[in-house]
Amino acid sequence: MRTHKELAPGVKLSAALYHFRESLFLLPALVVVGGLVAVEVAAAIDERIGTDRHVPATVDMNSNAATWLLSTVAGATITTAGVVFSLTVVSLQLASSQFSPRVMRSFIRDRLSQVVVGLLVGTFVYSVLALRHINAESAAPAPKITVTVTVVLTVTTVLLIIAHLNRLAHRLQVGEVVRSISGEGEEVLHALLRAGAHERPADDVPAEADADSTYVVPADRAGWVTQAPARLILRAVPPGTTVRLETRTGAFIHEGEALVTLWPAPHEPERVLRRLSATVEVADTRTMQQDVDFALRQLVDVGLRALSPAVNDPTTAVEASLRVGGLLRHVLVSDLPPEKVHGPEERVLLRPYSLRHDEYIQHGFDQLRQASPSQPHVVAALLRILRMLIQHVTDAGRPEHVPALRRQMRLLLEAVDEQPGLHPEDRERLRAIARDTTDPADHENPVSQSGDPQ
Numbered sequence: 001m002r003t004h005k006e007l008a009p010g011v012k013l014s015a016a017l018y019h020f021r022e023s024l025f026l027l028p029a030l031v032v033v034g035g036l037v038a039v040e041v042a043a044a045i046d047e048r049i050g051t052d053r054h055v056p057a058t059v060d061m062n063s064n065a066a067t068w069l070l071s072t073v074a075g076a077t078i079t080t081a082g083v084v085f086s087l088t089v090v091s092l093q094l095a096s097s098q099f100s101p102r103v104m105r106s107f108i109r110d111r112l113s114q115v116v117v118g119l120l121v122g123t124f125v126y127s128v129l130a131l132r133h134i135n136a137e138s139a140a141p142a143p144k145i146t147v148t149v150t151v152v153l154t155v156t157t158v159l160l161i162i163a164h165l166n167r168l169a170h171r172l173q174v175g176e177v178v179r180s181i182s183g184e185g186e187e188v189l190h191a192l193l194r195a196g197a198h199e200r201p202a203d204d205v206p207a208e209a210d211a212d213s214t215y216v217v218p219a220d221r222a223g224w225v226t227q228a229p230a231r232l233i234l235r236a237v238p239p240g241t242t243v244r245l246e247t248r249t250g251a252f253i254h255e256g257e258a259l260v261t262l263w264p265a266p267h268e269p270e271r272v273l274r275r276l277s278a279t280v281e282v283a284d285t286r287t288m289q290q291d292v293d294f295a296l297r298q299l300v301d302v303g304l305r306a307l308s309p310a311v312n313d314p315t316t317a318v319e320a321s322l323r324v325g326g327l328l329r330h331v332l333v334s335d336l337p338p339e340k341v342h343g344p345e346e347r348v349l350l351r352p353y354s355l356r357h358d359e360y361i362q363h364g365f366d367q368l369r370q371a372s373p374s375q376p377h378v379v380a381a382l383l384r385i386l387r388m389l390i391q392h393v394t395d396a397g398r399p400e401h402v403p404a405l406r407r408q409m410r411l412l413l414e415a416v417d418e419q420p421g422l423h424p425e426d427r428e429r430l431r432a433i434a435r436d437t438t439d440p441a442d443h444e445n446p447v448s449q450s451g452d453p454q
Helices: 011-021 026-049 065-099 101-108 111-133 145-169 174-198 229-236 269-277 291-307 314-333 357-371 376-395 398-416 425-436
Strands: 215-218 223-227 242-245 258-263 281-283 339-340 348-350
Touching: 011 223, 011 281, 026 111, 026 145, 026 281, 065 101, 065 111, 065 145, 101 174, 145 174, 174 291, 174 314, 215 269, 229 242, 229 339, 229 348, 269 339, 269 376, 291 314, 291 339, 291 357, 314 357, 314 376, 339 425, 357 376, 376 425, 398 425
Parallel strands: 242 348
Antiparallel strands: 215 258, 223 281, 242 258, 339 348
8 A cells, every 4th residue: 555655746736735624633743842832832931030020911820820820720621621532523413414425525624623623631730840840848939831821721712712613513503514615625725737838739649559569557555536637747758658547536446457548658657657646636525636536425424414404404405406517617727637637748647537528517407406406496407506506607708618407407307397386386486596697696686576577
């Protein structure tokens, strides 16, 4: 199994930063280390200035009181840390059961939660270690800087706990969950577009050679493809080589399956094998490092869970659908990275399996469309979102996306027509919404409550 140490430096750094962001351990561990350093620095300063010297803006108390204070703070913070851990686990369970298991990552990667956990444990460690520098049986003045830092850490921790509880309550609201997912998807899209802006599309691609002249690099483990940077792949092959990526970011690949194919076959295949394998990261879980489609997947999952008979929450499905439409507004007017990339010294990279605009439309609407015909409220929202997107891409000079969007509307209306038990007036109202050309955000909707155009 390949580890991050065997990845190319750029891929390894990107993976490490991403895992640091999504870890409930790494940042709190750094905060605890900061507590270790702070207590020694504070003790060194106290030793230098002495305990009898007056220091402005510091806490002045005797050693007995300081010992009691530090002991109390240590006990309270470690107890509170257990409560915060429990609240975090409960929030993860609620998010997983109410929305989707895939949205848990947005709670885990919350910076405030990580800082609070770290500060609680860090304050505990600081208080315990600070007791070493205080003579508990003496009535002499306590080290001022050490005690003052304890008070500052305690007050800061209490305030951040309150902020954490407030944030946690808001983050469990469905609107905040889908907003967070959609916002991260937009950030990933913009990062991909910035990277794609430096890629030169290839016009003339050398024809694939026969089987004896090609070389296939297999995947050395099963998992999700999370990174496949074009510049590193092109740099890993000899000049004049054409490389075809046989997968895409966000796809699952099995061990031994073709990862890349290149022609002509290299003279040093083992060296090229090692270098190419190091440029594509295959992870145990799907991430959003370079995968905009994963944001759509999470939003669709939230909508599908809301439409399930066990939950039956069409309003949540509408919120998720609106965020799908909002993310697609950015995707459909963007020039996605080219499928054929021309590199230095006549190197060429082919990415035939990269998602294109029509596929993003399918991934965003297919399952919601199939699950919603029994809910006219959700169908109406989907029709308005599709109308909005049609108007948006038309105004942006991207009319080539209109047929795929109209196809979604047609299939949705056909599913509604086949839905048993739906009142004819409801069907006519949905058809009127589909025909209407008014901006869905316009409060003066020309479709009346009865479904007849005014």
